[in-house]
Amino acid sequence: MLFIVVALAGALLFVYRPAWFPAAANATAAGWDHQFTVTLLVTGVIFIGVHLALAAVLIFRRRNGRRAPNGSRWMEISWTAATAVLFLSLAAMGSRGWARIPERAPGEERIEVYAHQFAWAFRYPGPDGIFGRTANKFVNDSGGNPMGIDPDDPDGKDDIVSASLRAPAGRNVLLLLHSRDVIHDFFVRELRTKQDILPGMEIPFELHVDKPGVYEIACAELCGLGHSQMHSVLIAMPPAEYQQWLRAQEPRTH
Ligand SMILES: [Cu+2]
Structure with missing residues (x-):
């Protein structure tokens, strides 16, 4: 129950946004906001999904009195690889944001x-x-x-x-x-x-x-x-x- 409450309370905080950033003052700042929103959405969905899955496994074990299997190499490799792909993609997006920083113009x-x-x-x-x-x-x-x-x-x-x-x-x-x-x-x-x-x-x-x-x-x-x-x-x-x-x-x- 605690996992479900934590997951849903975390989600509500970002849906209702009791405090948020002031409006962006230029295109670079708007780019950062976009990156932030994408990162938040992706990690938020994973956060809630993981907590709900964990809660589901615990409830299932309690009901059936069964022990969870000891592990799966295939699953461990795939979620480690998925995490690596996710973080590298976010980093690549972030470097596009750096590239948007205004450039020096002659005579400015x-x-x-x-x-x-x-x-x-x-x-x-x-x-x-x-x-x-x-x-x-x-x-x-x-x-x-x-x-x-x-x-x-x-x-x-x-x-x-x-x-x-x-x-x-x-x-x-x-x-x-x-x-x-x-x-x-x-x-x-x-x-x-x-x-x-x-x-x-x-x-x-x-x-x-x-x-x-x-x-x-x-x-x-x-x-x-x-x-x-x-x-x-x-x-x-x-x-x-x-x-x-x-x-x-x-x-x-x-
Ligand atoms: Cu100072």
Whole structure:
């Protein structure tokens, strides 16, 4: 009876979905959802089938007082082979999902992401299209310079620094991820993607959001006491509105 209850309760959880993912924000994320649904269906049907079969065997044995046969080599070989085929097929489907990750396009917009304990900062290169030099000694959070832009570098004069990430919807944007201290992780649930950020490395991340909207950015790597407070927002805007916003930004004053 316990096996039957476990099997049916497990199935009900997925049929009624008391909690589920937020809507996917791009085609890659929708691809992951599809893969997840297929995996869940296949493994779910097997899970319920195995539990019901086990329950049936137990009931049958009790009624008839018969012992189960000691084993069957043929059956063991066939379900081991079937499991191998199943998992390899799911893995092959999954690698098709990886192949759908947006590709880098020449001339696409670049935005730098700076993670630090326990906040996010974003930098746009400004009208000249060039990011100014940075160095740790120039880092000044209260002075609005969380990435440490060199005040003597003319390329940095027009850089725009923001506490939230604005990006044009429907376009590919190359994010360049940096960490100032420990390992953090850039995570947007609607993109179904997490990317670790390692100090001392610049990690590229192709961002593509189909629909304008506001999405939470969370740190998905336990990075210290304030980890749970480390979030920001990704604001995907219609491209024209985004350009307008960029033009309206004051360049840094120091
Ligand atoms: Cu973090």
